[in-house]
Amino acid sequence: MKGLVTNTIKFSTVDGPGNRFVVFLQGCNFNCVACHNPYTIAVCTDCGECIPSCPTGALTINPSGAVLWNESVCNGGDTCVSVCPYDSTPKARYTEVADLLADIRPVAPFLSGITVSGGEATQQTEFVQSLFAAVKADPLLSRLTCFVDSNGAAGPETWQALVNTLDGAMVDLKCLDPEIHRSMTGQPNDMVLAGIRQLHQLGLLYEVRLLLLAGINDDPTLMRRTADWLADINPAMRVKLIGFRNHGSRPHDPPLVEPSNESLLSTADLLRESAPFDVCVI
Amino acid sequence: MVEMNEFQERARTLVQGESLGYDQRLRRLAVLATDVLPYPAISAACREALEKRVICDMFEGHAPYTARYILPDYEKAIRQGLSYLELPPPTDLDDAISFLQIMYGHVPSVTTYPVYLGDLDKVLAPFVDSELADEELDRKLRRFWIGIDRLIPDAFAHLDIGPHDSRIARSILRVERSLRQSVPNITLKVDPALTPDDLIEDAVRTVFETGKPHFVNHPMMVADHGERYAAVSCYNSLKIGGGAHTLARLNLKEVALRHSGSSDEFLDQTLPNYVELTAELIEARIRSLVEQQHFFDTHWLAAEGLIDIERFSAMFGIFGLAECVNLLMSYDGREEAARYGHNAEADAFSRRIVERVAELVAARPMPYCNGGAGHCYLHSQSGIDLDHNVTAGTRIPVGDEPAMFEHITTCAPHHRYFASGISDIFHVDETAVRNPRALVDIIRGAFISGMRDFTFNLDSNEFVRITGYLVRKSDLVSIADRGSARHGSDFLAAAAENEFHLTQRAVKRVGCHERDPR
Numbered sequence: 077m078k079g080l081v082t083n084t085i086k087f088s089t090v091d092g093p094g095n096r097f098v099v100f101l102q103g104c105n106f107n108c109v110a111c112h113n114p115y116t117i118a119v120c121t122d123c124g125e126c127i128p129s130c131p132t133g134a135l136t137i138n139p140s141g142a143v144l145w146n147e148s149v150c151n152g153g154d155t156c157v158s159v160c161p162y163d164s165t166p167k168a169r170y171t172e173v174a175d176l177l178a179d180i181r182p183v184a185p186f187l188s189g190i191t192v193s194g195g196e197a198t199q200q201t202e203f204v205q206s207l208f209a210a211v212k213a214d215p216l217l218s219r220l221t222c223f224v225d226s227n228g229a230a231g232p233e234t235w236q237a238l239v240n241t242l243d244g245a246m247v248d249l250k251c252l253d254p255e256i257h258r259s260m261t262g263q264p265n266d267m268v269l270a271g272i273r274q275l276h277q278l279g280l281l282y283e284v285r286l287l288l289l290a291g292i293n294d295d296p297t298l299m300r301r302t303a304d305w306l307a308d309i310n311p312a313m314r315v316k317l318i319g320f321r322n323h324g325s326r327p328h329d330p331p332l333v334e335p336s337n338e339s340l341l342s343t344a345d346l347l348r349e350s351a352p353f354d355v356c357v358i
Numbered sequence: 359m360v361e362m363n364e365f366q367e368r369a370r371t372l373v374q375g376e377s378l379g380y381d382q383r384l385r386r387l388a389v390l391a392t393d394v395l396p397y398p399a400i401s402a403a404c405r406e407a408l409e410k411r412v413i414c415d416m417f418e419g420h421a422p423y424t425a426r427y428i429l430p431d432y433e434k435a436i437r438q439g440l441s442y443l444e445l446p447p448p449t450d451l452d453d454a455i456s457f458l459q460i461m462y463g464h465v466p467s468v469t470t471y472p473v474y475l476g477d478l479d480k481v482l483a484p485f486v487d488s489e490l491a492d493e494e495l496d497r498k499l500r501r502f503w504i505g506i507d508r509l510i511p512d513a514f515a516h517l518d519i520g521p522h523d524s525r526i527a528r529s530i531l532r533v534e535r536s537l538r539q540s541v542p543n544i545t546l547k548v549d550p551a552l553t554p555d556d557l558i559e560d561a562v563r564t565v566f567e568t569g570k571p572h573f574v575n576h577p578m579m580v581a582d583h584g585e586r587y588a589a590v591s592c593y594n595s596l597k598i599g600g601g602a603h604t605l606a607r608l609n610l611k612e613v614a615l616r617h618s619g620s621s622d623e624f625l626d627q628t629l630p631n632y633v634e635l636t637a638e639l640i641e642a643r644i645r646s647l648v649e650q651q652h653f654f655d656t657h658w659l660a661a662e663g664l665i666d667i668e669r670f671s672a673m674f675g676i677f678g679l680a681e682c683v684n685l686l687m688s689y690d691g692r693e694e695a696a697r698y699g700h701n702a703e704a705d706a707f708s709r710r711i712v713e714r715v716a717e718l719v720a721a722r723p724m725p726y727c728n729g730g731a732g733h734c735y736l737h738s739q740s741g742i743d744l745d746h747n748v749t750a751g752t753r754i755p756v757g758d759e760p761a762m763f764e765h766i767t768t769c770a771p772h773h774r775y776f777a778s779g780i781s782d783i784f785h786v787d788e789t790a791v792r793n794p795r796a797l798v799d800i801i802r803g804a805f806i807s808g809m810r811d812f813t814f815n816l817d818s819n820e821f822v823r824i825t826g827y828l829v830r831k832s833d834l835v836s837i838a839d840r841g842s843a844r845h846g847s848d849f850l851a852a853a854a855e856n857e858f859h860l861t862q863r864a865v866k867r868v869g870c871h872e873r874d875p876r
């Protein structure tokens with residue numbers, strides 16, 4: 077079973093509980109204005125436009141027209157990513173579950189678990205499911221917990237398919253208001269809201285993440301409604317407030333604004349006043 | 359031997375040293391005084407290597423009259439009392455604390471301050487029962503801690519806790535977090551089978567506040583030293599009731615600079631030659647301490663059975679492995695491989711060097727070293743403030759460290775050879791503060807991969823680990839501003855900071871070591 081993997085990180089302290097190995101999958105069904113790693117959104121079309129930009133000759137096109145990336149000469153400078161007109165990268169690779177396991181094994185003694193992030197993990201549910209199942213079946217890895225980091229836009233069948241191998245999900249809620257949500261992501265939020273509820277019912281909701289953009293989705297009234305909606309699901313929910321950062325995101329007109337530290341902290345207070353959430357601000 | 363006019367010059371510099379407090383002047387003058395005595399007899403080759411600083415005697419003075427690192431058996435002292443100090447065995451916690459405080463003032467060391475304060479969770483255990491509430495225990499330890507910091511203003515003063523969880527260990531960590539002092543230094547002994555995650559996590563939270571404790575692999579230490587061992591000073595692991603007579607260190611970079619020829623010739627000739635010169639120096643210094651100054655025949659700790667020469671050895675330190683490996687790779691014409699920590703060939707060769715040193719040291723009998731079965735303990739020595747352009751111990755150069763997993767896998771294979779400590783430091787960024795469990799995972803993994811001891815340093819921490827000891831950044835600033843500091847080790851830090859730019863290092867750090875008493 078192969079999945080389209082953008083890259084992996086051996087140690088991460090920010091992708092779920094404990095130290096985690098993170099697999100980033102290429103491709104996303106949202107197109108968020110505030111995406112911090114927009115090059116993971118689209119699958120490479122093999123258009124070849126990035127090839128001449130590479131200073132080290134790491135990119136070539138093969139006779140059947142596929143763009144190939146030679147990791148051993150790549151300098152990691154990401155010129156290709158910055159010139160790609162389609163929010164993609166030539167460096168994502170179709171990777172076997174077995175190859176990922178081979179990468180995870182030496183790191184396993186240092187981990188609480190693995191997290192599949194993206195891109196959007198649930199765009200490759202079958203692959204995620206077989207990766208998790210393989211982890212659970214491997215005697216050296218079976219103690220590792222398996223998490224996904226998701227935009228939440230996956231139907232009930234997705235979570236049902238993962239229920240036996242998934243240990244926890246971290247889900248983004250871009251905005252409770254459907255119109256604002258659509259303007260931020262290009263998609264409605266009904267599936268996200270249903271997914272959060274379903275994951276909680278399955279006992280798999282680890283945390284909900286609110287990414288705040290100043291003046292767009294951080295209005296106090298909206299935040300209070302969001303808090304009430306979340307509290308109705310689980311008043312002790314772990315809620316992570318993430319302030320939007322321009323670094324890594326695409327330019328936007330008018331420019332997107334980073335929320336101030338004070339406004340993040342006051343949003344956190346507002347959430348805590350609504351329910352005994354476990355709020356964490358980053 | 360120091361000539362009279364040089365002696366006068368140095369004495370004058372010390373007595374007039376504006377950045378030195380009264381007692382710092384006093385202590386440095388005492389070291390200077392022994393430099394007018396003749397150096398222990400050594401060969402011309404050994405003398406030359408010492409003068410050229412290929413080997414280094416850590417400026418212990420010409421006539422050692424105390425062992426360098428002493429680990430009194432405090433548990434025994436508490437049980438039997440001290441006749442020299444006319445103290446009966448304490449009967450309650452207050453008595454025990456003042457007993458220890460008095461005793462600390464009489465434990466000798468080359469810095470004049472004790473480097474080992476005891477495995478305090480065990481030493482104090484008989485005096486803490488369920489009658490005593492946690493708040494009361496915290497209050498008493500807090501007072502004790504303030505006393506330690508003010509009476510023993512030296513970051514090499516070190517105590518140990520673990521591997522078992524206990525109320526005292528928990529209280530010590532709470533007091534540490536609330537006081538945020540640089541003294542005492544602390545080690546948590548971790549036995550993966552005995553130490554609960556929760557205690558390790560409590561220790562990790564303490565690291566975020568104070569840069570302490572250091573973590574040691576308890577089963578690995580027990581295999582080398584037996585149950586009665588402790589980490590002291592800047593992470594030197596030695597036997598309780600014993601210690602180390604002396605520490606001499608070999609600068610592998612300087613050895614490589616004196617070598618011409620292949621790397622095999624280095625391992626067969628040049629390296630053994632300098633290992634022997636270092637051993638010669640160590641032997642001369644041990645004999646001077648034991649046979650000339652009769653330390654063990656005259657000191658009350660020995661007379662009362664609180665130290666035993668049979669539990670002593672000496673420390674054979676190495677440093678500059680990174681430069682040594684890179685030089686030898688380039689001598690062999692393999693410039694591209696000359697990058698220790700980033701090149702598999704360089705890393706493999708580094709292991710051959712360490713293995714060779716270990717083999718040579720293990721084959722060199724050393725007098726009065728029964729603590730090490732008649733041999734020196736190998737130590738990865740982490741630098742002093744005089745070192746420039748040479749990397750501490752077996753570390754990867756500052757700022758050039760690979761990502762943490764690669765860093766651990768490069769360093770871990772060395773750890774088993776260094777019975778008396780190696781202490782790598784891993785730099786972690788602030789995101790870990792919200793996820794202490796991640797560091798618990800890394801600690802467990804590091805021990806599984808064969809690491810002996812290490813600590814973490816947090817990017818934003820108010821404390822900064824210089825070469826092995828800890829200072830508060832605000833104290834460094836105050837030296838720069840006012841030219842004076844309260845802790846003896848802060849001066850070393852100010853100097854080491856300038857040499858190493860350690861606070862600018864990229865993504866982790868390593869720690870260990872001592873003083874230049876001049």
Ligand code: SF4
Pocket residue numbers: 119120121122123124125126127143156159160161162163164165166167
């Ligand atoms: S990465 Fe982008 S620019 Fe390069 S071939 Fe793929 S789609 Fe084209």
Ligand code: SF4
Pocket residue numbers: 129130131132133134135145149150151152153154155156157
């Ligand atoms: S990051 Fe992209 S542009 Fe840069 S060297 Fe690698 S393949 Fe070439």
